[in-house]
Amino acid sequence: FIQNRDSSISKKIKSWQNIQFKLIGKINLEGYVGFANLPNQVYRKSVKRGFEFTLMVVGESGLGKSTLINSLFLTDLYSPEYPGPSHRIKKTVQVEQSKVLIKEGGVQLLLTIVDTPGFGDAVDNSNCWQPVIDHIDSKFEDYLNAESRVNRRQMPDSRVHCCLYFIAPSGHGLKPLDIEFMKRLHEKVNIIPLIAKADTLTPEECQQFKKQIMREIQEHKIKIYEFPETDDEEESKLVKKIKDRLPLAVVGSNTIIEVNGKRVRGRQYPWGVAEVENGEHCDFTILRNMLIRTHMQDLKDVTNNVHYENYRSRKLAAVTYNGVDNNKNKGQLTKTLEKNKKKKIF
Amino acid sequence: FIQNRDSSISKKIKSWQNIQFKLIGKINLEGYVGFANLPNQVYRKSVKRGFEFTLMVVGESGLGKSTLINSLFLTDLYSPEYPGPSHRIKKTVQVEQSKVLIKEGGVQLLLTIVDTPGFGDAVDNSNCWQPVIDHIDSKFEDYLNAESRVNRRQMPDSRVHCCLYFIAPSGHGLKPLDIEFMKRLHEKVNIIPLIAKADTLTPEECQQFKKQIMREIQEHKIKIYEFPETDDEEESKLVKKIKDRLPLAVVGSNTIIEVNGKRVRGRQYPWGVAEVENGEHCDFTILRNMLIRTHMQDLKDVTNNVHYENYRSRKLAAVTYNGVDNNKNKGQLTKTLEKNKKKKIF
Numbered sequence: 046f047i048q049n050r051d052s053s054i055s056k057k058i059k060s061w062q063n064i065q066f067k068l069i070g071k072i073n074l075e076g077y078v079g080f081a082n083l084p085n086q087v088y089r090k091s092v093k094r095g096f097e098f099t100l101m102v103v104g105e106s107g108l109g110k111s112t113l114i115n116s117l118f119l120t121d122l123y124s125p126e127y128p129g130p131s132h133r134i135k136k137t138v139q140v141e142q143s144k145v146l147i148k149e150g151g152v153q154l155l156l157t158i159v160d161t162p163g164f165g166d167a168v169d170n171s172n173c174w175q176p177v178i179d180h181i182d183s184k185f186e187d188y189l190n191a192e193s194r195v196n197r198r199q200m201p202d203s204r205v206h207c208c209l210y211f212i213a214p215s216g217h218g219l220k221p222l223d224i225e226f227m228k229r230l231h232e233k234v235n236i237i238p239l240i241a242k243a244d245t246l247t248p249e250e251c252q253q254f255k256k257q258i259m260r261e262i263q264e265h266k267i268k269i270y271e272f273p274e275t276d277d278e279e280e281s282k283l284v285k286k287i288k289d290r291l292p293l294a295v296v297g298s299n300t301i302i303e304v305n306g307k308r309v310r311g312r313q314y315p316w317g318v319a320e321v322e323n324g325e326h327c328d329f330t331i332l333r334n335m336l337i338r339t340h341m342q343d344l345k346d347v348t349n350n351v352h353y354e355n356y357r358s359r360k361l362a363a364v365t366y367n368g369v370d371n372n373k374n375k376g377q378l379t380k381t382l383e384k385n386k387k388k389k390i391f
Numbered sequence: 392f393i394q395n396r397d398s399s400i401s402k403k404i405k406s407w408q409n410i411q412f413k414l415i416g417k418i419n420l421e422g423y424v425g426f427a428n429l430p431n432q433v434y435r436k437s438v439k440r441g442f443e444f445t446l447m448v449v450g451e452s453g454l455g456k457s458t459l460i461n462s463l464f465l466t467d468l469y470s471p472e473y474p475g476p477s478h479r480i481k482k483t484v485q486v487e488q489s490k491v492l493i494k495e496g497g498v499q500l501l502l503t504i505v506d507t508p509g510f511g512d513a514v515d516n517s518n519c520w521q522p523v524i525d526h527i528d529s530k531f532e533d534y535l536n537a538e539s540r541v542n543r544r545q546m547p548d549s550r551v552h553c554c555l556y557f558i559a560p561s562g563h564g565l566k567p568l569d570i571e572f573m574k575r576l577h578e579k580v581n582i583i584p585l586i587a588k589a590d591t592l593t594p595e596e597c598q599q600f601k602k603q604i605m606r607e608i609q610e611h612k613i614k615i616y617e618f619p620e621t622d623d624e625e626e627s628k629l630v631k632k633i634k635d636r637l638p639l640a641v642v643g644s645n646t647i648i649e650v651n652g653k654r655v656r657g658r659q660y661p662w663g664v665a666e667v668e669n670g671e672h673c674d675f676t677i678l679r680n681m682l683i684r685t686h687m688q689d690l691k692d693v694t695n696n697v698h699y700e701n702y703r704s705r706k707l708a709a710v711t712y713n714g715v716d717n718n719k720n721k722g723q724l725t726k727t728l729e730k731n732k733k734k735k736i737f
Contacts, residue, residue, distance in 0.1 A: 078465050079684035080442070081496030086688035087437045088430045096429050119424050150427030195707045197700060338425035342432035354543060361541045 095153035097202055098341060099184075101234065102158065103177060103226065104211025105165040108241035113209075113297035114158055116310055116321055117333055118147065139163055140180040142203075159205060165222050174226045181205050181233050185356040206348045207270070207336065208234045211241040212292060216250055218257045227267045233352055235270040235344050237336070238262070243294030243327045244312060244319040251294050258292050273343050280339075287335050293328035296321050441499035443548055444687060445530075447580065448504065449523060449572065450557025451511040454587035459555075459643035460504055462656055462667055463679055464493065485509055486526040488549075505551060511568055520572045527551050527579050531702040552694045553616070553682065554580045557587040558638060562596055564603045573613045579698055581616035581690050583682070584608070589640030589673045590658060590665040597640050604638050619689050626685075633681050639674035642667050 102110040141160045146153065161177055184203045191200050208230065212223055227236055238258065243251060262269060269291070272284045287293075298321050302311045310321040321329050336344075448456040487506045492499065507523055530549045537546050554576065558569055573582055584604065589597055608615060615637070618630045633639075644667050648657045656667040667675045682690075 078463070078493070078495055079679065080444075080493070080500045080687065081498045082684045083442050083498055083500070083687060084434045084437045086685070088434045090688060090692065091430045091433045096426070098426075117424070147424070147426070149424055152427045152429055154426045154429070195704045197704075333425065338428045339432070341426065341429060342436060346436065358541045358543075 092152060095155065096341075097155045097157070098345065099157040099159060099203060099205050099207075100336075101161070101177075101181075101205045101208040102211065103161045103164055103208055104241060105213060106162060108211040108213060109297045110160065110209075110211055110241075112299055113239075113241075113295060113329075115299055116297040116329065117336070118145075118156065140176050157203065170222050173222070174229050177226075178229060178233065181230070182356065185233075185353055186360075188353065189357055189360065204348055204353060205234050206341075207344045208236050210236050210238050212238055212258065214240055214242050214245045214254070214294075216246060216254050218254075219261045224261065224265050224267070227262070227269070228265060231268040232355060235347055235352070236267075237270050237332075238292035239332070240292055240294040242296065244296045244314075246294065255290070255292060255294065270344070270347070272340070283339065287331055290328050290331060293332045295329045295332055296327040297329070438498060441501065442687075443501045443503070444691065445503040445505060445549060445551050445553075446682075447507070447523075447527075447551045447554040448557065449507050449510055449554055450587060451559060452508060454557040454559060455641075455643045456506065456555075456557055456587075458645055459585075459587075459641060461645050462643040462675065463682070464491075464502065486522050503549065516568055519568070520575050523572075524575060524579065527576070528702065531579075531699055532706075534699065535703055535706065550694055550699060551580050552687075553690045554582050556582055556584050558584055558604065560586055560588050560591045560600070560640075562592060562600050564600075565607045570607065570611050570613070573608070573615070574611060577614040578701060581693055581698070582613075583616050583678075584638035585678070586638055586640040588642065590642045590660075592640070601636070601638060601640065616690070616693070618686070629685065633677055636674050636677060639678045641675045641678055642673045643675070 100114075102114065104110055139162055141162060143158045143160070145156050145158070147156060148154070159180065164173055164177070167173065181204075184205060188200075188202060188204055191197065210223070210227060212219065227238070230236060240246070240251070240254060240258070246254060272288065275281050275284065296312065296319055298310045298312050300311065300313070301308050302313050302318055303309075304311065304318050304320065309318075309323075311318045311323075312321075320326050324330055446460075448460065450456055485508055487508060489504045489506070491502050491504070493502060494500070505526065510519055510523070513519065527550075530551060534546075534548060534550055537543065556569070556573060558565065573584070576582060586592070586597070586600065586604070592600060618634065621627050621630065642658065642665055644656045644658050644665075646657065646659070647654050648659050648664055649655075650657065650664050650666065655664075655669075657664045657669075658667075666672050670676055
């Protein structure tokens, strides 16, 4: 399967040289031509078009998933009038989508939050990852169908770009369900593991817990989201700093508290305030910066170039080699093909 | 066929609301979340990846096509060692590609120049557009095949993003061949008409000639490249200025001349110097700014979203509705399909 994240020009040139054309060569320009402005053209077009991002949160109920989402996007996506799913939905695993259009500095973001209320809440949690897998695959399938249509006027993208996986702050390492879930999902979605409600761990405990988790992740060959390589020194420093703190320990809060005259999101305890955005209290700021300010586009690109491409090639290979579906969800594809036929797709 | 150039978020939201999801609503943010940085992420990624652009030049030989290319990219793409195609190639219409990798301000551009030596040079020029059409279509087909492959690791894009069509500075309007060519190509490629060697026309003659040409283009319902609509006032002013000067009258030169102590590209006549980059002498600067500095990305997007999509839907519709190819190039598609089968595409 696909390992490379994107195909750079230099790679393409290599292949072109072999395949079809003569490359006259590299030429040094005599003056300013102006194509250095191309990235600006791309920039402006992207602003005009707007952005879409789909974020999935998975973890047992009570780990503060809705609260963290509110804290991340500084918005009451969930409120008393529209509470988080755990207050509305019964305890079987469901997948729920909410969309919100937010705007900042002229940039529009259509944010989709995919929640999985009921995950891990049953006595027997066998297969509780299945609805999640089905959801992710169905979004890939939607996209594949849209892409295969004769008329592709609209290409809605509901693919899940990132999955925040909430680990209970037990201090005892991963549960079997955590391992099982991540192993089954890591080739379908970018997983970022989080330690939920990290304000129940002392800094030393948290440090130990993180080490333990990363050890288990390596042992079980779980592939969490991998940061892109970069030649930029500053960026690579930043990435190293994030990597060293994985899994990120987070605290969320819907409450604004005044601390030393400043209004901050935090949790008021008798012994003090756990501040959400204080880097000494938890890794929330690191998570937000990474998820939103620096790596959101990369999460989208990896979803498109790696996870979606793998899904697509698996799917198509199954059709082409045998004319029938070899995948587990047998019958599904045949239906799709028939549906496509009716819709005049292939 | 597709008329809209790109599908903006707001259009998508409308369709989504009808189709599948509840949109919680627009929410005003309490503070800075950081996704306003998304366009910067896109910017940086585009620089990292590099750019590709394919420019086609069409027109009778002797109209200064190679010289104009040299002038546009400030480079001796064609030189005494590697002369323009007219000095190398016999007078039947051929299509020739040259690639050059140029770098400016950290931005890499892999530029492909497609030349059509011999175009319009014969006594009987019937069908001399056919090699050009075939070339454009074959690049679309290459892309369609690449896109349909199970394994899409590499997606070389050789599609022609823009066609500079050189009109002889006759002062007498378009020739029948000009009209025929543009009508046959205008739904396949972005055509920008140019008046070649405009230094043979006085400003008044040039003005008249331009009006005449635009009248004929309208009469014959020729669709030349249409500039994108914009809400930005400055941009829309700029676009109006360009539109008012269509077709652009250009002068190219490989010679650097000193004029008033400044070294400029120009043509030295006994009565003075025709300066390539002087806005009062010709529209070269307008062409270069538009083609390279402001609208290169849009030319690529229109190629992808309009011309390529039209090609693709025609092609696929022909397959789906009848199982056989209805297009003129009969047999071609069947071959492709068989080829695809072998390659395990679809």
